[in-house]
Every structure is written in structure tokens, then in C-alpha cells.
Amino acid sequence: xxxxxxxxxxxxxNLALELVRVTEAxxxxxxxxxxxxxxxxxxxxxxxxxxxxxxxxxxxxxxxIGEGEMDEAPMLYIGEKIGLGGPEVDIAVDPLEGTSITxxxxxxxxxxxxxxERGGFLHAPDIYMDKIAVGPGLPEGxxxxxxxxxxxxxxxxxxxxxxxxxxxVCTLDRDRHAEMIKACRKAGARIMLLGDGDVAGVxxxxxxxxxxxxxxxxGGAPEGVLAAAALRCIGGQMQxxxxxxxxxxxxxxxxxxxxxxKRIYGIYEMARGNVMFAATGVTGGPMLHGVKRSxxxxxTHSIIMRSKSGTVRYVxxxxxxxRKPAAFVA
Ligand code: VTB
Ligand code: MG
Ligand code: MG
Numbered sequence: 001x002x003x004x005x006x007x008x009x010x011x012x013x014n015l016a017l018e019l020v021r022v023t024e025a026x027x028x029x030x031x032x033x034x035x036x037x038x039x040x041x042x043x044x045x046x047x048x049x050x051x052x053x054x055x056x057x058x059x060x061x062x063x064x065i066g067e068g069e070m071d072e073a074p075m076l077y078i079g080e081k082i083g084l085g086g087p088e089v090d091i092a093v094d095p096l097e098g099t100s101i102t103x104x105x106x107x108x109x110x111x112x113x114x115x116x117e118r119g120g121f122l123h124a125p126d127i128y129m130d131k132i133a134v135g136p137g138l139p140e141g142x143x144x145x146x147x148x149x150x151x152x153x154x155x156x157x158x159x160x161x162x163x164x165x166x167x168x169v170c171t172l173d174r175d176r177h178a179e180m181i182k183a184c185r186k187a188g189a190r191i192m193l194l195g196d197g198d199v200a201g202v203x204x205x206x207x208x209x210x211x212x213x214x215x216x217x218x219g220g221a222p223e224g225v226l227a228a229a230a231l232r233c234i235g236g237q238m239q240x241x242x243x244x245x246x247x248x249x250x251x252x253x254x255x256x257x258x259x260x261x262k263r264i265y266g267i268y269e270m271a272r273g274n275v276m277f278a279a280t281g282v283t284g285g286p287m288l289h290g291v292k293r294s295x296x297x298x299x300t301h302s303i304i305m306r307s308k309s310g311t312v313r314y315v316x317x318x319x320x321x322x323r324k325p326a327a328f329v330a
Contacts, residue, residue, distance in 0.1 A: 015087075016306050016313075018057045019113055019278035024300045024317050025053035026095040026111035027280035029330035031291035031298065034283060035105030042102045045330065046095035046111055046282075051075040051082070052327055054091075059083035064121050065092035065114075065222045078123075090116045092226050098197040101283060108197040108285035114229035117273045122225050122265060123256040128243040129221035131198070134214050135206045136235030145239045145264050149180050149216060150187040156214055164188040170201045171217035180216060200285055202227035206236040210286040218243055228270035230277040233305035234312055238267045271307075278304045297321045 029049035033042035047067055054061065061083040067073035070080070076093050091113065096102060098109030114121070132145050134156060142159045143152040149169075157164045165188045171177050173193035184191055192212060194201050198219035204212035224240045231238050241264045244250050250261050280302040281288030289301035300317040321329045 013306075015057075015059065015089075015115065016276045016278070016304050018059075019115060019276060020280070020302045020304050020315050020317075022050055022053040022057065022113050023111040023278045023280035023302055024319070025328055025330075026050035027282045027291050027300055027302075028298055028319065028328070030096045030102055030109070030111060030282045031293060032330050034102055034290070037103050039099035039103035043096045043099045047075055049328065049330060050093060050095040050111065050113070054082040055084065057083050058086035059091075059115075060085055060088050061091045061115070062089075062118075063093065064090045064123055065094075065225050067093070067095075068126065088118050090118055090121050092116075092121050092222070092229065094199065094223060094226055096282065097199045097223060097226070097279075098195075098282070101196045104195075105283065106195050107283055108194065108200045109282040109290075110197065110200055110279045110285075110288060111282055112199055112226055112277070112279040114226050114271070114275060114277045116229065116271060116275045120272045120275060121229070122270045123258075124221035124225045124242070124270075125249065125253045125256055125258075127221050127245065127249050127253075128218045129224040129240045130218045130243055131202060131224050131227070131238065131240050132214070132216050133202045133205050133227070133231060133236060133238040135208075138237065140237065142237070143214065145241055149183040152214065152216070153184065153187045153189050160213070165190070167213045168192055168211050170194065170204055170212040170215045172196070172198055172201070172219055174217070177217045184216075197285070199223045199227045199230070199279070200287055202238065203230045203234070203279075204286060206231055206234040207287055212286075225270050226277070228265075228267045229275045229307075230279075230305065231267055232271045232275050232307040233277050233310065235310070236267075238270070240265045240270060273307075275307045276305065278302060297324075 284290035
């Protein structure tokens, strides 16, 4: 059992429940754009709503994973100060994780936020990250980013006392994963291919209901940090390595504090100390239901978790548009 410290506990607890308002606001706004074929409008609506919602949260927050640099992003840019004032925290956001799937009305889009103590998050540049993740309760190091897919599957099956054919791999459906997918299939594993949304894909390894045993493949580095924050709370192992395509990216990352471009980051190096994670479903998936709208309101489904207690909460929000502040009626 962890030590009880009433002061930090209170801050933590309240903040965790506040965070869900922020992701609910983004999801509600994005839900107007489901299936309308305009991913930028969906993303813009989510960013706008999330930014407004942060103004009601009692934190002194600094965005460290956000929508880009100040000159390219009007809101939630890296370095932006947000919140009403309160404890000093770092914030990672992806207001709409899965813009293309939202535009097409496909599954698994979420609005997501993570919070850490100052300096807790890896300052990941907006490049690709190679990722591997498995759920809780397995021997440390059972899978490794440098091992071949078939080796990782063999070790995972051994640890889970099942056959490789029982394992479900999750990855993004991308040409760059063709070799890896081929190797997994050859080894006998089953694969769930995602259109978008590897934050939800990585988290799926830690949720028994999803049937996913392992996540492999490359996706956004910022999304990697968000997923690491979630796994810190819910349990599981994850490794990530930034994938640089040119010297300019290496130099840029160096400015952000990345000293060794080849380094494999463990989960604690991506999300240190006390962290919290919240996500609200925009379109439905195995973890969260999507936003359901009616003439007078909407229903949202969210997950909130804290690393300190390991508590995972699902929150169903019933929003009454007649009583909500106009700024949040999307
Ligand atoms: C992933 C996925 C995102 O970007 O991180 C992906 O989770 C990686 O980039 O939803 P590619 O699309 O180029 O593969 C998204 O698809 C969009 O942010
Ligand atoms: Mg985004
Ligand atoms: Mg994204």
C-alpha cells in the first residue's frame, strides 16, 4: 500500500476529475463533424473546445505535447500556459486523436489529455516513434523493440502460457508495417489493423475486454507519450524509439532535450512521476463509446486514470444543452 499524503492526494484527486471535462468538451465539439469528410474542421473544433475548457481548470499548466509551435498553432501550442492557476503541471494533449477516422465516421477516435508534474513528460517532437507495448502482469522485458516480431510473439506466448495463434497483435494499417505484419502472420498470430488512433491501440493491450495482447509498429511520437502516460496508470510495459528521417529533425530534437537519438525509452522515461490520463470517445471503439447526440444534448463516455492510485474510472456524461454554458454547446 502507498503512503497516504492528504495534501498531494487532494490535488491529484480533484484534478483527475477535472480533466475529464476537458476531454468531454473536445469530444462533444468534434462529434459535430463525424463523417462529414472534413478532418481539419473536426480537429479545429476539438482544439478550440479543449482550450476553452482548460480555462476552467485550477492548474498552472504548460503544454509540452501539443498542437505544434507557437507560430504554427494558434492554441495549445508547445510552451503555452493554460489553466486558472494552481499546481504547476505539464500537459500533453491530442484534442482529436484520429482526425481522419472522425472525418470518415470510422471507429476509435478519442479526445485525450495527460498531466504530469513539471518535467514529467518526454518532450517528443512531432515525428514517428517505433513502439511496442504489452499489458500488466508479465515478466519485465518479455518483449523488446530490438527483437524480431516472431521472437517477441514467441516470448509473449510463453509468458502467457498460450500459443502464438491465441495472440492478437494491434498495429496501424500502413505500408511501412508490411514486413512486420507479414512476419506476425507467418508466426501464426492474428492482427487487428487500425485505420488511425494508436493511443487507443496501445492502451488496448492493458484492457482485457479488447482482446489485444501486443501493440507493435510506428506512429506519432506525441501519441507515444500520451499512451505511455495511460499505461503508467493502468499497468503494462512499453518501449519507444524516435525515428529520425533527417539531420534537421535530430537537431530540432536536441533543442528539445533529446541527447541520444537512438535511445530506447522505457515507460518511465516517457512519463515520470505522478501522471494522470483522461480520454473521451468521439467515435466508438473497444474501449470507449462514441458521442451520442440528440436534439437537446449528448452522452459522452470517458476513461480517467491516475498513476498514484492506479484507479481507473469510466464516466458516462449526460449533457443537457439547455443548461450548459453556451461556449460548451457544440
Ligand atoms: C498515429 C495515429 C494518429 O498519426 O500516431 C499516426 O495514432 C501516425 O502517422 O491517429 P501516420 O498517419 O502518418 O501513420 C495519426 O494517424 C494521426 O495523428
Ligand atoms: Mg491532434
Ligand atoms: Mg494524433
